[in-house]
Amino acid sequence: MSDENLMIRTTGLSLNFPNVAALRDVSINVESGTVFGFLGPNGAGKTTTIKVLLGLLKPTTGSALVMGYDTVTGSEKIRANCGVLLEHNGLYEMLSAEENLEYFARIWALSANERKARIKELLTHIGLWERRKEKIGNWSKGMKQKLAIIRCLLHRPKLIFLDEPTSGLDPVATVSLRDDLLGLVKNEGVSIFLTTHNLDEVEKMCDSAAIINRGQVLAMGALSDLKRTKDKEVYQITCNPMSDEVINRLNLRDDLTVMDCTAIGFKVRSQTSAPTSAMVQNILACGVEVNSVNKAEGSLEGFYLSIIKEKSW
Numbered sequence: 109m110s111d112e113n114l115m116i117r118t119t120g121l122s123l124n125f126p127n128v129a130a131l132r133d134v135s136i137n138v139e140s141g142t143v144f145g146f147l148g149p150n151g152a153g154k155t156t157t158i159k160v161l162l163g164l165l166k167p168t169t170g171s172a173l174v175m176g177y178d179t180v181t182g183s184e185k186i187r188a189n190c191g192v193l194l195e196h197n198g199l200y201e202m203l204s205a206e207e208n209l210e211y212f213a214r215i216w217a218l219s220a221n222e223r224k225a226r227i228k229e230l231l232t233h234i235g236l237w238e239r240r241k242e243k244i245g246n247w248s249k250g251m252k253q254k255l256a257i258i259r260c261l262l263h264r265p266k267l268i269f270l271d272e273p274t275s276g277l278d279p280v281a282t283v284s285l286r287d288d289l290l291g292l293v294k295n296e297g298v299s300i301f302l303t304t305h306n307l308d309e310v311e312k313m314c315d316s317a318a319i320i321n322r323g324q325v326l327a328m329g330a331l332s333d334l335k336r337t338k339d340k341e342v343y344q345i346t347c348n349p350m351s352d353e354v355i356n357r358l359n360l361r362d363d364l365t366v367m368d369c370t371a372i373g374f375k376v377r378s379q380t381s382a383p384t385s386a387m388v389q390n391i392l393a394c395g396v397e398v399n400s401v402n403k404a405e406g407s408l409e410g411f412y413l414s415i416i417k418e419k420s421w
Contacts, residue, residue: 120169121134121160131157131324175267197252205236270300272305275304289313300313334411
């Protein structure tokens with residue numbers, strides 16, 4: 109893949125803090141015009157990677173290109189052409205929505221006419237134009253997050269970094285924000301680098317993804333490819349009702365990766381390409397009365413749990 113088709117390319121990226129290897133040989137490719145998910149548990153290195161890509165942290169070894177600019181020598185160019193939403197939304201709660209956006213549009217040196225048109229365009233798209241005069245201190249977290257994302261888009265960036273944008277939102281607000289974000293991305297034609305541990309969010313938004321844990325990328329590819337794990341199959345097991353104790357025994361087994369566990373059934377990821385008597389015997393040994401075993405479609409959740417479990421240190 110040529111660099112012209114890439115928004116981000118990192119090669120052997122490592123970052124060492126005193127007594128801690130924050131990133132270890134991270135190599136990822138993000139194509140232009142796509143939504144890329146960067147998955148991992150808390151403390152995996154997701155936010156650190158964003159800071160390196162923005163030129164806020166200098167890697168110990170390796171290199172990174174963002175929009176063709178080196179993150180060490182071209183960090184100002186990168187930040188001038190990016191939108192960023194990290195842990196804090198950066199908004200001023202005593203100001204109205206319109207005043208917030210006016211302030212940030214001035215920072216980006218938009219002309220008066222550009223500011224007026226751009227603010228109306230973006231607020232209208234997410235249904236907040238009629239509330240533009242309200243102080244945002246009384247708004248819900250979901251509405252503030254929408255406004256924060258608009259703030260990132262004011263200067264028409266080519267790439268936006270979103271660090272767990274739906275964290276702490278209720279399900280309704282999460283869906284609403286996700287739909288608005290996808291609509292904005294379609295209209296604006298930007299690429300997105302999305303860090304999250306919300307697998308459902310990735311499945312609904314992303315074209316491709318990478319999984320990182322303890323600073324090391326464990327897997328990367330298109331979502332469809334990540335769901336099809338080589339030499340591993342997922343089976344739907346139906347059984348008699350199980351107690352919490354039995355469910356816990358299943359989850360403690362090292363030879364099975366259990367998913368979507370309920371009282372009357374569950375999915376299990378097996379190392380084999382067909383359900384074997386040994387696998388069934390292992391399940392029976394946990395106190396489960398098996399009624400049927402059927403092959404099931406793979407899932408991103410299954411792959412994620414499997415690889416995190418296998419690659420844990």
